[in-house]
């Protein structure tokens with residue numbers, strides 16, 4: 242697939258290096274225009290072609306090709322004659338992630354450009370921006386600065402773990418409880434009020450704003466063939482400078498931890514993908530943050546969330562508190578999730594706290610398998626993945642607990 | 653739970669977990685397909701929310717869909 246760059250004529254030089262989304266000097270509209278230039282008026286086909294050539298994947302966690310979701314909503318709207326709904330999603334229910342909040346504060350106009358660009362492509366009937374209360378003042382200020390953004394409806398998101406799940410977002414916009422819905426058709430076919438509904442993460446939209454300006458070839462000039470461009474990551478845990486970074490796609494995990502000031506020799510593992518993610522042990526720090534290299538660990542890049550763990554800290558104690566938190570975040574709708582997650586967390590808790598019953602790990606595994614795939618959203622699957630990864634990667638710690646000889650810090 | 657759900661089945665029985673109350677009526681109608689987990693919810697080992705239905709169980713599956721008091725079940729063709 243050859244990039245279709247001829248459609249794009251930027252008026253301002255494209256950002257060089259890996260600071261792209263974060264290259265703006267200030268969040269105001271004047272600065273935005275000076276730094277990035279005006280949003281080009283790409284016709285629908287032009288933007289879709291450019292996005293397809295760019296290889297951009299969704300940055301909200303599911304890593305689905307960004308263009309394909311737009312195309313699906315577009316095709317549906319045309320065949321049914323129903324105007325689409327476009328939603329920018331900044332609901333980061335994941336406590337370890339703050340990239341979307343950071344982006345909305347640093348570069349709200351890139352997100353707005355992307356939202357408007359996609360809305361034009363779809364000839365959308367309504368446009369919404371859904372994000373946490375703490376991000377709204379910055380966004381409201383940005384919306385007021387430009388005449389073309391009046392149609393954007395700004396909505397506060399719920400602060401629950403599953404609030405960012407696409408069907409939960411649509412529920413919230415419809416005025417219902419912000420919890421996931423049972424779905425047998427895709428949202429791009431029938432979402433808000435039965436209309437084709439496109440929910441894109443705000444970082445995805447901001448990347449779209451840059452690709453619309455500078456083209457697919459520019460996008461791919463950083464990163465790897467399978468993870469082109471840059472991405473925002475949130476690094477937390479046992480590192481000297483936790484926070485949000487913009488990195489090239491496919492950056493080595495060890496390097497990435499180094500950027501955040503980690504002493505990688507002092508770490509036992511890093512959790513990749515957030516609380517629904519999986520652990521990459523220190524021996525795997527040479528792997529790149531990319532699909533193929535993370536797969537052996539059962540991990541995925543997801544929304545770019547990394548949490549480092551110091552080797553002196555007890556991983557089971559930490560994992561047990563996370564599992565307990567996740568059990569408490571079930572949306573209370575699906576029996577296997579409502580019953581299974583607390584049961585699984587409780588068994589892990591017994592193991593973490595020193596119960597030496599040798600059957601505990603097998604019971605955790607049994608419950609993890611029992612809940613997987615049996616909910617209306619992926620919360621049980623993600624929680625089970627995290628718990629199973631903990632037992633696998635920290636098998637020595639499990640053995641130490643069962644043997645009554647874990648000498649690590651349990652605070 | 654005697655028969656393994658057919659891998660090449662053309663029908664899928666979808667369970668809406670947000671509606672199901674776990675009283676297990678469907679498991680009485682479709683004992684060959686659905687067991688009950690320890691909380692009473694229907695379970696087909698190896699499958700999650702969409703359970704393949706062998707052709708010969710299609711009538712029973714339709715009955716389960718019609719009789720589920722919570723309207724939690726639906727049948728659709730596999731695409």
Ligand code: SF4
Pocket residue numbers: 403420421422570571572573574575576578579615616617618619620621669
């Ligand atoms: S699986 Fe759990 S979190 Fe997801 S909708 Fe059902 S009850 Fe809520």
Ligand code: SF4
Pocket residue numbers: 667671672673674675676677678679692693694719720721722723724725
């Ligand atoms: S009959 Fe319906 S409500 Fe009852 S257990 Fe089966 S699916 Fe659930």
